[in-house]
Amino acid sequence: MRMPRRSARHILDDSYALAYPALRSAVEEFPEAIQHPVGVHFGWWDRAGNALRSNPGKSLRSALVILSCQALGGSIRQALPAALAVEMVHNASLLHDDIIDNDRLRRGRASLWSAMGVPAAILAGDALFFGSLHALTGAPHADRTVPVFLAAVQNLIEGEYVDTLMEKDTTATLDDALDMIAGKTAELLSCACTLGAILSGAEDERVQHLSRFGLLLGVAFQCTDDVLGIWGDPEATGKPARSDLRSRKLSVPIALALNENGPPAERLRALYRREAPPTEAESRVIADELERHGVRGAVVDLARENAGEALAALHSCDPDPVTSEELAELTKMILQRSS
Numbered sequence: 001m002r003m004p005r006r007s008a009r010h011i012l013d014d015s016y017a018l019a020y021p022a023l024r025s026a027v028e029e030f031p032e033a034i035q036h037p038v039g040v041h042f043g044w045w046d047r048a049g050n051a052l053r054s055n056p057g058k059s060l061r062s063a064l065v066i067l068s069c070q071a072l073g074g075s076i077r078q079a080l081p082a083a084l085a086v087e088m089v090h091n092a093s094l095l096h097d098d099i100i101d102n103d104r105l106r107r108g109r110a111s112l113w114s115a116m117g118v119p120a121a122i123l124a125g126d127a128l129f130f131g132s133l134h135a136l137t138g139a140p141h142a143d144r145t146v147p148v149f150l151a152a153v154q155n156l157i158e159g160e161y162v163d164t165l166m167e168k169d170t171t172a173t174l175d176d177a178l179d180m181i182a183g184k185t186a187e188l189l190s191c192a193c194t195l196g197a198i199l200s201g202a203e204d205e206r207v208q209h210l211s212r213f214g215l216l217l218g219v220a221f222q223c224t225d226d227v228l229g230i231w232g233d234p235e236a237t238g239k240p241a242r243s244d245l246r247s248r249k250l251s252v253p254i255a256l257a258l259n260e261n262g263p264p265a266e267r268l269r270a271l272y273r274r275e276a277p278p279t280e281a282e283s284r285v286i287a288d289e290l291e292r293h294g295v296r297g298a299v300v301d302l303a304r305e306n307a308g309e310a311l312a313a314l315h316s317c318d319p320d321p322v323t324s325e326e327l328a329e330l331t332k333m334i335l336q337r338s339s
């Protein structure tokens with residue numbers, strides 16, 4: 001029987017409800033002392049150990065694993081080990097990323113390093129990373145899933161490192177920025193789809209279409225993230241206003257703008273090369289100027305183009321129709337999201 005289609009919010013909530021018990025059980029297996037900072041990061045409890053019910057994150061990656069598995073005829077049960085693994089490694093990478101980016105806010109709360117110190121955040125990230133490997137190695141098809149997962153993590157590490165190298169690099173091109181975000185973000189979304197597809201037991205060709213869907217969706221996701229990093233509402237993003245501009249990140253909108261001619265691009269280049277970071281007022285002026293010159297619109301269009309190609313790749317894998325509609329819902333949400 002064809003089930004009614006769920007909204008994106010509903011899909012993400014369901015995925016969280018499915019992955020959460022597995023995540024809690026996995027964290028309970030960690031050495032006792034490290035469980036505390038891990039739970040603070042997830043918003044399960046505060047630093048004093050009082051239970052909380054705060055924003056745990058989007059659960060997008062676990063939803064992609066589950067839906068990719070279902071799209072090719074697999075079940076939720078088959079997908080769960082990989083859903084757990086990608087959620088864990090994603091959170092590990094965020095813990096380390098907030099230290100690298102010196103970001104004090106994540107999901108509207110203090111980032112773990114700013115709440116409990118850098119050692120706690122590094123080691124909570126390490127525990128989650130090793131926990132993610134543990135989740136996959138003990139599950140079926142580990143001979144196929146673990147190499148895919150390890151390759152994705154290496155790409156993630158490379159993408160993040162290139163991101164740090166590109167900071168304040170006013171010579172970077174749009175292609176440099178797109179390559180960097182493919183590694184930093186899109187590889188893990190692609191990995192989520194690939195793992196779900198492998199766990200369904202489908203043949204390689206169909207798996208590859210879903211890998212490509214995830215990669216293009218990831219590029220669209222990060223383009224939207226970069227738009228929010230400059231023009232997002234801090235109430236919705238849970239991050240400071242214009243955070244990417246204040247820290248002079250070489251995001252996709254900035255790479256586009258730096259490669260333009262004319263006074264706004266020159267002003268931006270000067271500000272990115274200067275010793276002192278932009279002030280609050282300067283970051284506001286740049287954000288407005290970039291928007292007036294169509295940079296925001298161009299990145300939104302780029303996100304749309306990648307999402308369109310992602311959906312074409314999805315349809316090539318001959319997916320289950322209801323699941324395909326739900327993946328399309330998630331794609332739409334990724335383009336329209338404000339957080």
Ligand code: FPP
Nearest residue numbers: 092093096097101125129156157160184185
């Ligand atoms: C967020 O980007 C960062 C990532 C998506 C990847 C971070 C990757 C690593 C730290 C390397 C891998 C590490 C482990 C432990 C597996 P962003 O800074 O643009 O986004 P944000 O605004 O959400 O911080």
Ligand code: MG
Nearest residue numbers: 097098101103
């Ligand atoms: Mg960051």
